[in-house]
Amino acid sequence: MDNEPSYKDKKVISIGVVSELTGLTERKIRYYEEKNLIFPKRSKGGYRKYSFGDVERLMDIADQREEGVTTKEIKQELSKKERKEQKQKMIRGQLNAQFGIQKK
Amino acid sequence: MDNEPSYKDKKVISIGVVSELTGLTERKIRYYEEKNLIFPKRSKGGYRKYSFGDVERLMDIADQREEGVTTKEIKQELSKKERKEQKQKMIRGQLNAQFGIQKK
DNA sequence: CGTGTAAGGAATTCTGACACG
DNA sequence: CGTGTAAGGAATTCTGACACG
Numbered sequence: 407m408d409n410e411p412s413y414k415d416k417k418v419i420s421i422g423v424v425s426e427l428t429g430l431t432e433r434k435i436r437y438y439e440e441k442n443l444i445f446p447k448r449s450k451g452g453y454r455k456y457s458f459g460d461v462e463r464l465m466d467i468a469d470q471r472e473e474g475v476t477t478k479e480i481k482q483e484l485s486k487k488e489r490k491e492q493k494q495k496m497i498r499g500q501l502n503a504q505f506g507i508q509k510k
Numbered sequence: 511m512d513n514e515p516s517y518k519d520k521k522v523i524s525i526g527v528v529s530e531l532t533g534l535t536e537r538k539i540r541y542y543e544e545k546n547l548i549f550p551k552r553s554k555g556g557y558r559k560y561s562f563g564d565v566e567r568l569m570d571i572a573d574q575r576e577e578g579v580t581t582k583e584i585k586q587e588l589s590k591k592e593r594k595e596q597k598q599k600m601i602r603g604q605l606n607a608q609f610g611i612q613k614k
Numbered sequence: 615c616g617t618g619t620a621a622g623g624a625a626t627t628c629t630g631a632c633a634c635g
Numbered sequence: 636c637g638t639g640t641a642a643g644g645a646a647t648t649c650t651g652a653c654a655c656g
Contacts, residue, residue: 413517413518414517418522422626423553433638449646450646451627452627453626453627454628526646526647535618553626554625555648556625556650575616616655619653621652627646628644635636
């Protein structure tokens with residue numbers, strides 16, 4: 407009874423299509439991955455596969471680059487968000503361990 | 511202020527990925543297209559591009575085929591649905607022409 | 615009818631490198 | 636640092652056909 411498989415995060419789009427969708431060159435897209443700003447999966451043959459979420463992320467990166475933000479700064483911003491999420495997860499886990507009841 | 515671009519209907523998935531997602535061979539997928547049960551778009555180079563909606567449709571077709579339903583019957587069922595939708599559209603248009611007020 | 619397969623070719627993507635700045 | 640490009644190779648997909656049934 408779970409709803410849709412969340413199409414937004416399924417990694418199924420090839421770099422050529424992502425290039426069309428974002429307007430970015432394949433070179434840029436690969437470079438942003440090299441800088442750990444985006445994380446596509448790989449097919450058996452080694453082809454990069456992106457999700458719609460990745461496409462959105464890339465458009466956001468493109469906007470920031472236009473504003474002069476460096477990849478390093480974008481990366482730092484990403485790391486900060488990830489640390490926050492980690493903290494939230496920890497807190498939720500703590501609360502659940504202390505007061506959680508419903509096991510299933 | 512429009513919501514998401516409806517990822518479900520964007521034709522961005524190559525046949526190889528569709529094959530993995532549905533479990534169908536590429537041969538079958540192409541054959542169902544030949545029988546007009548599915549309608550992928552094409553990239554500049556001529557590669558088929560499918561949407562998540564197409565993937566769902568293919569899984570539905572696969573189920574019907576397993577039950578022994580022929581492609582011809584599946585096609586007829588599809589045509590029937592399309593006629594119904596057409597009729598609904600007509601009615602809505604008629605009602606709008608007669609009583610519709612908000613032009614924009 | 616529905617599907618598998620081998621065949622040859624074309625489009626797509628990959629990596630590593632050189633260039634410029 | 637960020638991006639373009641030419642280079643050679645490998646993975647992907649395409650079509651039309653033959654096969655079986």
